Amino acid sequence: DQQVKQNSPSLSVQEGRISILNCDYTNSMFDYFLWYKKYPAEGPTFLISISSIKDKNEDGRFTVFLNKSAKHLSLHIVPSQPGDSAVYFCAANRPTSGTYKYIFGTGTRLKVLA
Amino acid sequence: DAGITQSPRHKVTETGTPVTLRCHQTENHRYMYWYRQDPGHGLRLIHYSYGVKDTDKGEVSDGYSVSRSKTEDFLLTLESATSSQTSVYFCAISESILPGTPYYEQYFGPGTRLTVT
Numbered sequence A: 001d002q003q004v005k006q007n008s009p010s011l012s013v014q015e016g017r018i019s020i021l022n023c024d025y026t027n028s029m030f031d032y033f034l035w036y037k038k039y040p041a042e043g044p045t046f047l048i049s050i051s052s053i054k055d056k057n058e059d060g061r062f063t064v065f066l067n068k069s070a071k072h073l074s075l076h077i078v079p080s081q082p083g084d085s086a087v088y089f090c091a092a093n094r095p096t097s098g099t100y101k102y103i104f105g106t107g108t109r110l111k112v113l114a
Numbered sequence B: 001d002a003g004i005t006q007s008p009r010h011k012v013t014e015t016g017t018p019v020t021l022r023c024h025q026t027e028n029h030r031y032m033y034w035y036r037q038d039p040g041h042g043l044r045l046i047h048y049s050y051g052v053k054d055t056d057k058g059e060v061s062d063g064y065s066v067s068r069s070k071t072e073d074f075l076l077t078l079e080s081a082t083s084s085q086t087s088v089y090f091c092a093i094s095e096s097i098l099p100g101t102p103y104y105e106q107y108f109g110p111g112t113r114l115t116v117t
Helices: none
Strands: A010-014 A019-025 A032-038 A045-051 A056-059 A062-067 A072-077 A086-093 A108-113 B004-007 B010-013 B019-025 B032-038 B042-051 B054-057 B064-070 B073-078 B087-096 B104-108 B112-116
Touching: A010 A019, A019 A032, A019 A086, A019 A108, A032 A062, A032 B104, A045 A056, A045 A062, A045 A072, A045 B104, A072 A086, A086 B042, B004 B087, B010 B019, B019 B032, B019 B087, B019 B112, B032 B064, B032 B073, B042 B064, B042 B073, B054 B064, B073 B087
Parallel strands: A010 A108, B010 B112
Antiparallel strands: A019 A072, A032 A045, A032 A086, A056 A062, A062 A072, A086 A108, B004 B019, B019 B073, B032 B042, B032 B087, B042 B054, B064 B073, B087 B104, B087 B112
16 A cells, blocks of 8 residues: 555656656544655755645755645746756654654656756 | 665665665664555555664555664665565655654655565
């Protein structure tokens, strides 16, 4: 049972345009969500996060939106740059319940075209 | 950089042989994790540790065991490797991004590519 889903395995976007990566979850107990970026042959690196008490968090070109009623979050990258080409994973956990297990989605490969 | 190293970085082994992967951290983090990454499956948690000698299973723990006798080292053992365990293995630690809150982010090691023939 996939509790965190990224239904788009890949996405191509022109440089300068907006990239929108989507993530859905099934467990309403999740209260913390994270996005990671992964380049080939490297470990994932933390990008941005959001707790369930917020619906938006912004950090530079990256914004994460959380829609709790739809159990959906999205990562917006504006403007997209060729260096953003990577695999993006969303993850969720329940830290306020004292649980520090993270559940990851299957990833979306973003390709930003110059 | 959370000071995480993994060894070996690459390994080829034969079916049925035991294999141990090592994760080492230098910053005294309490939580440590082992994941595997496979195409179409993303990152899946194998085991994690919340302190010395304290470990718990993740979503894909069958065929794997772990040990943590020191804070800095978290070992993953495949007792009898199978071809289905061919994968890239990542170690991670958790660190609070907002001290005093329960919100932790994870830092990952560089990965170990394991091939079981």
